[in-house]
Amino acid sequence: MQMSVGAPLGVFDSGLGGLTVVKALRVSLPQESIAYFGDTARLPYGTKSPATVYQFTRQCLRFLMSLRPKLLVVACNTASALALAELRGEFEVPIVGVLEPGAKAAVEVTREKKGGGGKRGGLIATEATIASNAYPAAIRRLDPQVQVIGRACPLLVPMIEEGREPTDVIVGLVLREYLTPFLELDISTLILGCTHYPLFADAIAQTLGAGGGGVKLIDSAKQTALVVREQLDTMNARSTSSGAPPTRPPLTCYVTDQGQRFERLASRFLGESVGQPVWVTPEMLEL
Amino acid sequence: MQMSVGAPLGVFDSGLGGLTVVKALRVSLPQESIAYFGDTARLPYGTKSPATVYQFTRQCLRFLMSLRPKLLVVACNTASALALAELRGEFEVPIVGVLEPGAKAAVEVTREKKGGGGKRGGLIATEATIASNAYPAAIRRLDPQVQVIGRACPLLVPMIEEGREPTDVIVGLVLREYLTPFLELDISTLILGCTHYPLFADAIAQTLGAGGGGVKLIDSAKQTALVVREQLDTMNARSTSSGAPPTRPPLTCYVTDQGQRFERLASRFLGESVGQPVWVTPEMLEL
Numbered sequence: 001m002q003m004s005v006g007a008p009l010g011v012f013d014s015g016l017g018g019l020t021v022v023k024a025l026r027v028s029l030p031q032e033s034i035a036y037f038g039d040t041a042r043l044p045y046g047t048k049s050p051a052t053v054y055q056f057t058r059q060c061l062r063f064l065m066s067l068r069p070k071l072l073v074v075a076c077n078t079a080s081a082l083a084l085a086e087l088r089g090e091f092e093v094p095i096v097g098v099l100e101p102g103a104k105a106a107v108e109v110t111r112e113k114k115g116g117g118g119k120r121g122g123l124i125a126t127e128a129t130i131a132s133n134a135y136p137a138a139i140r141r142l143d144p145q146v147q148v149i150g151r152a153c154p155l156l157v158p159m160i161e162e163g164r165e166p167t168d169v170i171v172g173l174v175l176r177e178y179l180t181p182f183l184e185l186d187i188s189t190l191i192l193g194c195t196h197y198p199l200f201a202d203a204i205a206q207t208l209g210a211g212g213g214g215v216k217l218i219d220s221a222k223q224t225a226l227v228v229r230e231q232l233d234t235m236n237a238r239s240t241s242s243g244a245p246p247t248r249p250p251l252t253c254y255v256t257d258q259g260q261r262f263e264r265l266a267s268r269f270l271g272e273s274v275g276q277p278v279w280v281t282p283e284m285l286e287l
Numbered sequence: 288m289q290m291s292v293g294a295p296l297g298v299f300d301s302g303l304g305g306l307t308v309v310k311a312l313r314v315s316l317p318q319e320s321i322a323y324f325g326d327t328a329r330l331p332y333g334t335k336s337p338a339t340v341y342q343f344t345r346q347c348l349r350f351l352m353s354l355r356p357k358l359l360v361v362a363c364n365t366a367s368a369l370a371l372a373e374l375r376g377e378f379e380v381p382i383v384g385v386l387e388p389g390a391k392a393a394v395e396v397t398r399e400k401k402g403g404g405g406k407r408g409g410l411i412a413t414e415a416t417i418a419s420n421a422y423p424a425a426i427r428r429l430d431p432q433v434q435v436i437g438r439a440c441p442l443l444v445p446m447i448e449e450g451r452e453p454t455d456v457i458v459g460l461v462l463r464e465y466l467t468p469f470l471e472l473d474i475s476t477l478i479l480g481c482t483h484y485p486l487f488a489d490a491i492a493q494t495l496g497a498g499g500g501g502v503k504l505i506d507s508a509k510q511t512a513l514v515v516r517e518q519l520d521t522m523n524a525r526s527t528s529s530g531a532p533p534t535r536p537p538l539t540c541y542v543t544d545q546g547q548r549f550e551r552l553a554s555r556f557l558g559e560s561v562g563q564p565v566w567v568t569p570e571m572l573e574l
Contacts, residue, residue: 049546259336
């Protein structure tokens with residue numbers, strides 16, 4: 001396949017969370033246009049089985065491929081954990097997931113830290129990501145001495161999508177419940193293993209700070225944007241500005257569910273408003 | 288189509304919640320065999336648009352029709368609210384939803400109550416059910432004098448599926464937040480407009496009892512089972528016991544997602560364990 005430097009980055013997520021990765025990409029790679037696909041009709045993936053997540057992810061990536069992207073980003077931790085390894089060979093462009101960049105950053109930070117338990121990291125994620133064991137496996141490949149302790153946090157995504165503020169009393173109690181075990185385990189890092197979680201990053205840091213002292217949070221979104229930039233450099237495929245003042249390259253969103261919900265919630269994740277998304281029904285996706 | 292008295296009841300839900308309706312059917316109609324379909328790969332429906340809920344519900348009912356049921360039950364409030372009216376003409380067997388039985392019971396109880404605001408009822412449900420306005424419309428058709436005040440409660444389903452007990456501190460706080468507005472509105476009934484909610488019925492009653500005094504909860508599951516029984520009587524289609532001791536008629540579950548999650552959670556809704564469900568991938572459903 002002929003690769004065009006002006007082609008978009010294809011970014012996939014089960015719904016809204018991947019927009020935190022888009023936000024990081026817009027900072028890190030401001031010249032790139034982005035086609036974002038959110039499978040909003042079938043979200044969430046975090047409670048689904050590997051077989052289903054694989055099938056849905058494959059369909060969505062095939063749709064993105066029809067837009068002739070130069071690179072695909074799987075901006076969903078659950079899809080990265082459950083489906084990416086199997087999908088990698090299927091497409092003619094490189095695929096960057098969010099799991100390996102997060103795992104790599106966690107290993108680096110854990111190594112740097114001195115004293116205490118030292119080589120122990122925490123992970124919060126969806127039920128499916130935790131059950132997959134993909135993060136501990138990726139980290140073990142990078143450094144067998146780093147231990148990872150994971151915990152599913154099923155209420156965080158619905159609380160964020162409900163619009164609760166990080167300062168909400170109920171958010172505080174839920175975070176305390178989910179994070180207390182980590183306080184006793186002397187972790188040096190905590191991976192935010194779901195693209196929704198950066199919206200609660202400050203509240204998570206505060207909860208850990210109460211007794212954890214200096215736990216470093218790993219936000220996969222930023223790490224992933226850096227890996228995408230490196231990958232484009234390797235391919236010599238960065239878009240370049242053409243004339244001043246530069247026009248902001250487009251972000252086009254495709255969603256499988258109709259309705260205003262995506263548009264309404266998107267700005268919380270992206271930090272800016274998205275335009276009207278394009279509706280692609282699940283029936284239009286190839287099997 | 289030839290209708291067989293021995294044919295199963297076809298019960299549809301987006302996932303697990305409809306099992307509370309199955310539980311009520313097993314009590315009310317112990318001689319009936321049941322085919323249950325849970326669209327676990329694409330749940331929840333409660334945050335999705337009418338177009339998507341219609342399309343998914345139609346596919347699932349078409350699958351159930353291939354099992355030659357004598358009657359269909361849409362045991363999902365969101366699907367009943369968003370899709371049932373349009374779907375009714377499409378199938379050759381009667382379809383009973385959960386919305387009208389609940390609305391009817393709410394109107395009856397509201398009428399009986401004396402004094403106070405009297406003719407005012409409350410409704411808790413998913414975002415999509417509330418947005419559809421289907422409950423207020425159904426109630427207005429039955430009695431234009433009964434007012435309904437609705438509120439979406441997005442955290443209740445994930446808290447129930449997470450396995451939280453009704454006595455959990457966080458459950459108590461969330462219920463207080465969601466229900467406090469109703470305490471000030473002098474309601475006489477509260478419709479549990481989502482089939483998950485009966486699992487928290489006692490905690491909901493307790494929260495309302497603190498200041499609400501005698502608010503009657505409407506559990507659509509039980510009301511729906513009564514309507515199904517009446518409908519079968521009208522059709523002269525009740526299964527009859529054949530010899531003693533009667534064998535328990537089968538409950539067969541079909542789900543669109545693979546994995547143990549359905550089986551693991553099902554007993555909380557059904558009050559008994561379900562067998563291994565049959566896996567029907569979404570791709571196998573006709574468009």
